[in-house]
Amino acid sequence: MPSARELFSASAKDDNGKKQYRLLVRLRVATMEVPVGTASGSEEIWSYIEEEPVLGARSVGLGPNGFRVGVARRDSWQDLTRILKRMTGRDVRNDYATAVPGDPIRFILKRNQPVQTIFVYYEDRTFSGADYPPGDNVLSLSCTLDEDDPTKILITAVPQICSTDRPVEFLNEGGRMMIVSKPQMFPLSALTFQLLVPAHDILVIGPGVAARRQASAGHHFLVKEREGMEFETVLVLIPEVVAVAQ
Numbered sequence: 001m002p003s004a005r006e007l008f009s010a011s012a013k014d015d016n017g018k019k020q021y022r023l024l025v026r027l028r029v030a031t032m033e034v035p036v037g038t039a040s041g042s043e044e045i046w047s048y049i050e051e052e053p054v055l056g057a058r059s060v061g062l063g064p065n066g067f068r069v070g071v072a073r074r075d076s077w078q079d080l081t082r083i084l085k086r087m088t089g090r091d092v093r094n095d096y097a098t099a100v101p102g103d104p105i106r107f108i109l110k111r112n113q114p115v116q117t118i119f120v121y122y123e124d125r126t127f128s129g130a131d132y133p134p135g136d137n138v139l140s141l142s143c144t145l146d147e148d149d150p151t152k153i154l155i156t157a158v159p160q161i162c163s164t165d166r167p168v169e170f171l172n173e174g175g176r177m178m179i180v181s182k183p184q185m186f187p188l189s190a191l192t193f194q195l196l197v198p199a200h201d202i203l204v205i206g207p208g209v210a211a212r213r214q215a216s217a218g219h220h221f222l223v224k225e226r227e228g229m230e231f232e233t234v235l236v237l238i239p240e241v242v243a244v245a246q
Contacts, residue, residue: 022243066222129215165184205235
C-alpha cells in the first residue's frame with residue numbers, strides 16, 4: 001500500500017491523469033481504564049501534550065465539562081506508553097479503525113445507560129441541562145483530509161447518545177419502499193471540538209477534574225463504575241493516511 005506522499009507522484013495516476021488511489025485515514029486506537037483521579041488528577045500524561053490545538057471560538061470550554069484534549073508529538077509515544085503501563089499495570093494494546101470521509105467512527109464509551117440528565121457548562125458560568133433516552137454514550141469522530149497536504153488530518157469529535165430504541169422508518173430507495181430500523185442519535189453539539197493533527201502524532205482524549213462532577217458530560221462519557229469502583233477512560237489515537245486502489 002503506497003504512502004500518502006507517494007500518491008502525488010506521476011505513478012499515482014493513470015494514462016488519463018485520473019488518480020488510481022483513494023485516501024483514507026487509519027486510526028491506531030488504545031483505550032485505557034484507570035481508577036478515578038489517576039488521569040484527571042495527574043499532570044504526568046498531560047505534560048507531554050499540547051492542549052492548545054483545539055480549533056475555533058467556543059462558548060463552551062471542554063475543561064469545565066470534564067474533558068481534556070490535546071496532541072503529543074510522535075516521538076513522545078514511548079514515554080506515554082511507559083506512563084500508561086504504570087497506571088494500568090499492563091501493556092498498551094492497540095486496535096485499528098479505518099475512517100472513510102463522510103462516515104464517522106463511533107467509539108462506545110458507556111453501554112446501556114438509563115435515562116440521563118446531562119448538564120453543559122458555559123464559559124460565562126451559566127449552564128443548561130437536557131434529558132436523554134436510554135442508550136449508549138459514544139464519541140463520534142470524523143476525519144477530513146486536505147489532499148494537497150496529506151500530512152495533516154482534521155478530526156472533528158462530538159459526544160452523542162445512541163438510543164436503545166430503534167424507531168421504524170420508511171425509505172424510498174430507487175422507487176422501492178424499504179422499512180429500516182435504526183437508533184436515534186442525540187449529539188451534544190455544544191461540546192463538538194476539532195483538531196488539526198499531523199499524521200502519526202498522538203491525539204489524547206481524557207477526563208478533566210470536572211469529570212468527577214456527576215452531572216457533567218465528562219462524567220457521563222468518561223467515568224464508569226465497575227465492581228463498586230469508579231474508573232476513568234482515556235482514549236489515545238494515532239492517525240495515519242493510507243491509500244487504497246480505486
